[in-house]
Amino acid sequence: MRSKEGEHSVNIELTVTTAVADLALGGIFTFDDLFDAVRERRQRRLRVVELADLGDHDGICAVWLITDAEDFILHAHSDSVLHRQQFVLHEFAHMILGHCDGDECSEVDALLPDIPPHTRGRLLRRQDLDSDTEVAAESLADRLAAGIRGSAFAESRYSEIFA
Numbered sequence: 553m554r555s556k557e558g559e560h561s562v563n564i565e566l567t568v569t570t571a572v573a574d575l576a577l578g579g580i581f582t583f584d585d586l587f588d589a590v591r592e593r594r595q596r597r598l599r600v601v602e603l604a605d606l607g608d609h610d611g612i613c614a615v616w617l618i619t620d621a622e623d624f625i626l627h628a629h630s631d632s633v634l635h636r637q638q639f640v641l642h643e644f645a646h647m648i649l650g651h652c653d654g655d656e657c658s659e660v661d662a663l664l665p666d667i668p669p670h671t672r673g674r675l676l677r678r679q680d681l682d683s684d685t686e687v688a689a690e691s692l693a694d695r696l697a698a699g700i701r702g703s704a705f706a707e708s709r710y711s712e713i714f715a
């Protein structure tokens with residue numbers, strides 16, 4: 553007999569595998585291919601921006617903001633390109649898995665400066681990886697990273713930096 557915890561991870565594994573198949577990107581793709589696929593799915597503008605001092609706010613690695621007009625991913629700086637990529641892939645994973653479609657996301661405007669009031673979003677903090685949605689997002693992010701393999705993120709035409 554399988555333990556409850558075992559069943560749990562099998563479900564997450566299945567969710568992640570289905571999500572990867574749905575993206576129809578094949579086994580190997582670039583960060584930009586993935587970016588296009590996510591944007592197409594959401595049918596709205598998508599921006600990915602590095603904000604150097606984001607990590608100064610309670611160890612936030614990344615945040616996915618949902619405004620009326622666009623999806624906006626802010627991510628902290630890291631000297632490791634793969635690390636930075638993982639922050640973004642984690643937020644992409646939430647988007648792909650529909651983790652902000654209901655009431656699952658809270659207003660984040662109080663947490664960060666310069667964000668329009670009542671903006672909904674999802675935050676990734678280093679210490680927050682234990683809930684089912686977070687485990688699923690991180691697991692999908694790992695699978696996406698395996699598909700990208702390497703430093704494609706550094707060459708992405710979509711990556712912006714706020715100076």
Ligand SMILES: [Zn+2]
Pocket residue numbers: 642646674675676685686689
């Ligand atoms: Zn998350």
